[in-house]
Amino acid sequence: MGRDGRFPVNRWARWPAPGLDDFEALAREAFDALPEEFRRLCEGVEIRVKDFPEEEVIETMDLVSGYDLLGLFEGTGLAQTGGATWTGQTPNRISLYRRPILDYWVGGDDTLDEIIAHVLIHEIGHHFGLSDDDMERIEARAD
Secondary structure (H helix, E strand, C coil): CCCCCCCCCCCCCCCCCCCHHHHHHHHHHHHHCCCHHHHHHCCCCEEEEECCCCHHHHHHCCCCCHHHCCEEEECCCHHHHCCCCCCCCCCCEEEEEHHHHHHHHHCCCCCHHHHHHHHHHHHHHHHCCCCHHHHHHHHHHHC
């Protein structure tokens, strides 16, 4: 408490949490920063931002809560299709979950745009057919 008996107002006090539109803009910037050959391989992949995963996803993945998932790739990746599409195929989709990402951001040292880019690239890795273990090995080698 300050000398005047009030709590100090800091620079964060009047800023709202980034909304869905802010996240979509950050995701678009992260995607646009990828090399052209990667972006080309992602043609037709929808990138969506939602507050939380759907209940069905939480149940199917046996998550404790919606905060346990930052992003999700849904669809048939390049490794399974070789890039071909067929009639009735649902579009490949990457979902980024705003509230879990914000929760992760608050507890760490990375910037919000770094986290969104990391989650997006991780989900694109699934589109390319990489498993979580594959990506962990790649990241460990990069560190």
